[in-house]
Amino acid sequence: xxxxxxSRKGGPSNGAxxxxxxxxxxxxxxxxxxxxxxxxxxxxIGRVFHIRGRSxxxxxxxxxxxxxxxxxxxxxxxxxxxxxxxxxxxxxxxPFWINVTGVPVHFWNDTTFTEIANALGKKxxxxxxxxxxxxxxxxDKPLQFERRIGFKIGDVGKVTLTYDGLHRYCFTCYHISxxxx
Numbered sequence: 774x775x776x777x778x779x780s781r782k783g784g785p786s787n788g789a790x791x792x793x794x795x796x797x798x799x800x801x802x803x804x805x806x807x808x809x810x811x812x813x814x815x816x817x818i819g820r821v822f823h824i825r826g827r828s829x830x831x832x833x834x835x836x837x838x839x840x841x842x843x844x845x846x847x848x849x850x851x852x853x854x855x856x857x858x859x860x861x862x863x864x865x866x867x868p869f870w871i872n873v874t875g876v877p878v879h880f881w882n883d884t885t886f887t888e889i890a891n892a893l894g895k896k897x898x899x900x901x902x903x904x905x906x907x908x909x910x911x912x913d914k915p916l917q918f919e920r921r922i923g924f925k926i927g928d929v930g931k932v933t934l935t936y937d938g939l940h941r942y943c944f945t946c947y948h949i950s951x952x953x954x
Contacts, residue, residue, distance in 0.1 A: 816855040820865070820912075843882065843945050866909040868897055869939065873904045875932035877920070890933065893917055915947035 853866065873889055881901050890896035890906040893912075897908040910916070918940075922930050942949045 776837070785929070809857060812833060813855040818853055819854050865912050866895070867912055868907060868909050870907050870937040871908050872935040872937065873906060873932050874935070875930060876904060877930075878926075889920070892920065893934070898904055910949070916942060 774910040788898070817826060871890075871893065873886065876885060876889075881904055883899050883901055886899045886901055886904070886906050887896055888907045890899065893906075893908045896906065897909055900906070916936065918934050920932050920934065922932055939949070
């Protein structure tokens with residue numbers, strides 16, 4: 774091996790630097806998670822979906838407001854309490870009230886609606902008297918508008934799911950992270 778192919782800590786000896794590619798990883802040192810949790814304990818992190826044609830500045834000007842989710846269907850966005858995640862997709866969930874149609878009335882109970890909610894995302898609340906569930910939905914997964922349900926005696930039925938406040942989503946792939954355009 775020639776000395777010209779060796780590189781020192783400062784790079785090649787001839788002064789030329791190797792170009793960086795997008796695949797080069799910059800290693801970040803650990804941080805004090807406990808200190809970060811204390812520092813950001815009152816912080817909210819937001820992510821706006823399908824921005825095209827919508828001004829983020831206009832959304833920010835609407836906030837803060839008493840009913841933070843009442844943005845007149847102009848934006849779909851996720852707003853979550855800060856957590857020590859490093860994922861590019863965080864925050865990624867949006868809470869929805871979902872009306873469930875098709876469950877026989879004698880099965881309208883917490884257990885039934887909990888099963889349906891858990892199949893869709895993270896269950897938040899159940900309103901069994903109105904056949905509604907509140908679920909935190911992952912924005913990068915397709916919405917589900919119908920699901921098959923099975924009963925202990927072997928019968929299979931179908932439920933229809935209607936999302937309250939759903940204004941924009943892709944009609945082709947059913948994602949809320951973008952619209953049809």
